[in-house]
Amino acid sequence: xxxxxxxxxxxVAVINSKRLDIIEILKxxxxxxxxxxxxxxQKYSLSESDFRGRRFASHPYKIKGCNDILNLTQPSIISQIxxxxxxxxxxxIETNTFNAQSVSLSDYGLETYAYEINHExxxxxxxxxxxxxxxxxMWYRFVAGCIGPTNRSASVPQDVNNPNFRFISxxxxxxxxxxxxxxLMDGRVDxxxxxxxxxxxxxxxxxxAISQVFEKKKRHLPVMVSVTISNESGCLLSGQNIxxxxxxxxxxxxxxxxxxxxxGALQMKPFVExxxxxxPYFVSIYxxxxxxxxxxxxxETAEQMAAIVEKYMSEGLVNIAGGCCGTTPEYIxxxxxxxxxxxxxxx
Numbered sequence: 401x402x403x404x405x406x407x408x409x410x411x412v413a414v415i416n417s418k419r420l421d422i423i424e425i426l427k428x429x430x431x432x433x434x435x436x437x438x439x440x441x442q443k444y445s446l447s448e449s450d451f452r453g454r455r456f457a458s459h460p461y462k463i464k465g466c467n468d469i470l471n472l473t474q475p476s477i478i479s480q481i482x483x484x485x486x487x488x489x490x491x492x493i494e495t496n497t498f499n500a501q502s503v504s505l506s507d508y509g510l511e512t513y514a515y516e517i518n519h520e521x522x523x524x525x526x527x528x529x530x531x532x533x534x535x536x537x538m539w540y541r542f543v544a545g546c547i548g549p550t551n552r553s554a555s556v557p558q559d560v561n562n563p564n565f566r567f568i569s570x571x572x573x574x575x576x577x578x579x580x581x582x583x584l585m586d587g588r589v590d591x592x593x594x595x596x597x598x599x600x601x602x603x604x605x606x607x608x609a610i611s612q613v614f615e616k617k618k619r620h621l622p623v624m625v626s627v628t629i630s631n632e633s634g635c636l637l638s639g640q641n642i643x644x645x646x647x648x649x650x651x652x653x654x655x656x657x658x659x660x661x662x663x664g665a666l667q668m669k670p671f672v673e674x675x676x677x678x679x680p681y682f683v684s685i686y687x688x689x690x691x692x693x694x695x696x697x698x699x700e701t702a703e704q705m706a707a708i709v710e711k712y713m714s715e716g717l718v719n720i721a722g723g724c725c726g727t728t729p730e731y732i733x734x735x736x737x738x739x740x741x742x743x744x745x746x747x
Contacts, residue, residue, distance in 0.1 A: 422542060422622055422655070423590070425491075426682050426719045430739040433544075433686050433722025434485035434493045435732045439698075441467050461509035468500040469510060472520040478521070482528035486541055488729035489736030490722070493529060493541065494593060494625055495521040495735060500547035501580040503568060503577075507551070514576070515583040518545070521589020544593040544624065545584030547577065547606055554601040570605055577609035585613065591622040596661055598628055600640050600648045607652045622655035624720075626684055629662045642671050646679060658684030661724040663691055665708040672717055676745055682719035683745055685712055689726030698726025706714060706734035713742040 427429060444450075448464040449457075453473030456463060463469055468480055478496050485493050500518050502511035510517075522545060529541035552568040584592065592610060597603040603625065614620045627645050649657060657679050659668050663689035676683050687709070690700030705723070712718045721739060723731045 414487050419587050426656075426744060428744070428746045430713060430718060430742060431491040431720050432489055432732060432736045432739050433684065433720055434482075434488075434490040435686075435723035435727035436725050437481060437494065437496050437686075438467055439499070439726055440481045440484070440727060441470065441477070446470075446474070446477075450474060458575070459509065463508045466499070466505070466508045466510060468497055468505065468517050468521070469508070471496055471517050471524060472513070474519070475524055478524050479528055482525055482728045483531075485732055486528060486532045488732040489544060490732055492544050492591075492720070492722070493525055494544050494546040495525045495547045495584060495587075495589060497580065497584065498596075499551070500546075500583075501548075501550055502576045502698065503550040503552055503573070504548070514579050518583025519587040522584045522589045526588045543588070544591050544650040545581070545587075545589035547580060547584075547592060547594045549596050549598050549602050550576075552602075553599045554605060555677045557688075570601060573602060573605035574609045575611070577606045578613050581613045582610055582617075585617060585621065587621070589621070591624060591655065593624040593626065595624075595626040596628045597626065597645065598630070599659050600645055603627075603645075604648060607649065608684035610611065611652075623652065624656045624658070624684060625649050625652075625654045626656075626658045626660040626686070628660055629668070643678075646675065652679055656682035656684045656720060658686070658718075658720065660684070660686045661688045664688060665705050665712075669712070672712060676717040676747075680747060682747075683717060684722075685709065686720075686722035686724050687725040688729065692726070700726070700747055702728075702731040705731055706738055709735060710738045710742075713738055716743065716745050719744045 436694060451464045451469060452459060482493050497518050500514060502514040505511045507515055525543045529543050532541050554568060554570050554573055593607045594603055610623060657675060659671060662668055668687055672685055689698035689705055692698050709721055721735050
């Protein structure tokens with residue numbers, strides 16, 4: 401009898417091991433990333449006092465708009481958003497930490513809370529993913545630690561009269577990113593996602609910080625990297641291009657590279673094709689719901705975006721698909737339905 405249970409234990413362990421191997425999953429099927437966090441938060445129409453909560457009631461700066469602080473002041477809202485994306489069919493959910501490094505948090509006087517915000521964000525996402533895994537033990541849900549580009553550029557001059565001046569140095573970026581990464585890893589994310597890269601030097605700082613933290617913790621996680629293009633020429637906001645981006649990240653050997661946000665799914669096509677043709681990594685795409693109009697509304701419907709992204713899937717260009725600005729669980733539901741119909745990109 402003991403031998404029987406031991407054999408069952410080994411079988412379950414092997415199944416779990418395979419389920420947790422994201423590389424093997426990406427070889428077998430297209431995985432689905434969640435949609436926009438900010439868009440979902442906006443639907444709650446939160447006030448300044450909502451952002452502050454009881455803990456930051458007397459904070460000397462206004463903090464409305466700092467979505468990252470909601471991990472501490474409105475955790476139930478963040479958990480609910482994660483649950484909605486998981487219910488929609490997301491394989492991977494992102495932590496609510498796009499601006500959760502002290503560089504961006506300093507605009508709200510919240511820089512000293514960087515580690516705690518990231519740790520709590522990871523904990524909330526982990527709890528949501530684990531709850532769904534308990535419901536369906538054959539479908540593991542992954543948590544990606546979201547690492548945004550910051551609101552500073554390491555390569556673009558901020559003073560035309562002093563081309564060498566920068567608001568932040570490369571080393572400062574590395575150090576501040578490291579705090580964020582430690583919080584995410586200690587909160588038990590499955591992978592890290594360096595996203596919305598608009599400046600390659602910023603991305604390099606994030607990757608260097610990741611390498612340093614991995615060495616410090618003697619533990620490595622898969623790393624996704626996603627760039628955003630500013631126009632139909634395929635250039636980043638900093639003026640660099642996709643080819644330079646691919647060369648720059650090649651030393652790191654990421655799990656995946658791809659494009660997110662940008663003008664929209666349709667405009668990404670030639671650049672996704674370029675990445676798919678050249679990159680020896682998995683390829684991701686998670687566009688916004690088109691460019692916002694004058695009132696800030698994204699007009700591309702879930703059906704319209706899903707139809708465009710389906711062409712990427714049918715042509716074997718992608719391994720991971722999801723949504724960015726303006727997308728909601730409705731978009732992810734349709735993308736998940738489309739993803740089940742096609743095989744992932746091979747390389």
